Amino acid sequence: xxxxxxxxxxxxxxxxxxxxxxxxxxxxxxxxxxxxxxxxxxxxxxxxxxxxxxxxxxxxxxxxxxxxxxxxxxxxxxxxxxxxxxxxxxxxxxxxxxxxxxxxxxxxxxxxxxxxxxxxxxxxxxxxxxxxxxxxxxxxxxxxxxxxxxxxxxxxxxxxxxxxxxxxxxxxxxxxxxxxxxxxxxxxxxxxxxxxxxxxxxxxxxxxxxxxxxxxxxxxxxxxxxxxxxxxxxxxxxxxxxxxxxxxxxxxxxxxxxxxxxxxxxxxxxxxxxxxxxxxxxxxx
Numbered sequence: 001x002x003x004x005x006x007x008x009x010x011x012x013x014x015x016x017x018x019x020x021x022x023x024x025x026x027x028x029x030x031x032x033x034x035x036x037x038x039x040x041x042x043x044x045x046x047x048x049x050x051x052x053x054x055x056x057x058x059x060x061x062x063x064x065x066x067x068x069x070x071x072x073x074x075x076x077x078x079x080x081x082x083x084x085x086x087x088x089x090x091x092x093x094x095x096x097x098x099x100x101x102x103x104x105x106x107x108x109x110x111x112x113x114x115x116x117x118x119x120x121x122x123x124x125x126x127x128x129x130x131x132x133x134x135x136x137x138x139x140x141x142x143x144x145x146x147x148x149x150x151x152x153x154x155x156x157x158x159x160x161x162x163x164x165x166x167x168x169x170x171x172x173x174x175x176x177x178x179x180x181x182x183x184x185x186x187x188x189x190x191x192x193x194x195x196x197x198x199x200x201x202x203x204x205x206x207x208x209x210x211x212x213x214x215x216x217x218x219x220x221x222x223x224x225x226x227x228x229x230x231x232x233x234x235x236x237x238x239x240x241x242x243x244x245x246x247x248x249x250x251x252x253x254x255x256x257x258x259x260x261x262x263x264x265x266x267x268x269x270x271x272x273x274x275x276x277x278x279x280x281x282x283x284x285x
Contacts, residue, residue: 003097005265006140006179007061011048012268013172014137018059019052021131021138022093022120029053034271049082055089056082063097063183065104072110076117092119097144098183099125129153133160136169140177144184154185158193168232229260233267241273248273251280259283 011018015030033049033056050057058078060071067074075092082090096105109118124144132142139160147153157177164170174194181190230253237244237252244252255263266279 003063003180003183004061005268006176007059007095007097008048008268010137010140010176011050011059015050017135017137018048019050019057021135022059023052023055023057023091025052027052034269047078051086051088055091056086058082058090058092060092060094061097062094065096065100065102071104072107072117075119076110076115079117079119093122094119095122095124097124097141097180099123099144129156133157136160136164136173139173140180143177143181150184151189154181154189154193157181161194168235172232229257229264230255233260233264236264237267237270237276240267240270241276244276248276248280255283 012032015032016026016028019025019027019030029052031051033051048059048061050059060075060078062071065071069077071094075094079090079092082088105121105123108121109116111117124141125146127145129142129145129147132138132145133156139157142157142160143154145153161170161174161177164173178190178194181194234244234249234252252260252263263279267276270276270279
């Protein structure tokens with residue numbers, strides 16, 4: 001799972017928490033919109049559109065400041081497409097993940113002739129870690145926030161993850177924190193603080209699987225990981241699309257581990273059962 005897809009997963013799994021953070025609005029009346037816009041469809045893993053009672057919160061997560069086309073123009077382009085398609089008020093926020101000295105991360109507007117378009121910019125390395133440490137949905141981002149002692153901050157994140165009571169949520173939050181921490185910390189330090197036995201039980205386990213291959217894991221262990229991944233993906237699909245028919249479950253269970261991994265990312269864009277059917281048929285072809 002990429003950094004962008006990890007952020008997208010968190011925003012779409014915990015939309016109310018992101019709305020509270022960025023808009024200071026408490027509501028559960030939120031709809032996740034598909035990241036596709038007309039006239040010419042454009043798709044991006046880093047985009048998340050949340051509809052909140054007549055308003056759209058457009059989030060864009062970035063690890064790099066440079067972009068082609070440039071980010072200011074892209075934000076204007078997204079704004080006009082969203083406005084044309086939905087007609088709502090639109091709040092746009094770019095969240096930069098990785099610290100940089102580039103002047104581009106300080107740009108918050110597009111200017112050209114008579115056109116001026118503004119949007120919000122958040123640089124995570126400047127943010128107070130306290131609100132992120134206090135909210136499981138935002139906890140993975142705490143690894144990238146302001147600190148005088150990065151290693152101590154990472155240990156705080158690990159301690160907060162350990163306090164999450166729901167086992168499945170704890171696994172997934174830990175995996176997301178592991179991925180985002182990779183933008184700032186050495187892998188050895190992350191592994192010291194983030195327990196691998198929990199990591200291996202999460203759907204975001206690509207790095208662990210690669211490590212397992214290097215260690216010569218036996219087929220039985222691989223099969224166990226596959227079954228766990230299938231179970232987690234099935235729960236995610238059920239939460240997103242409703243009950244998954246037994247026939248579809250059988251087709252998903254026949255997928256290989258890399259295919260299950262791909263499905264774990266692809267399902268974030270699904271909005272109806274036909275999206276799952278189309279994805280499975282594409283895999284067969």
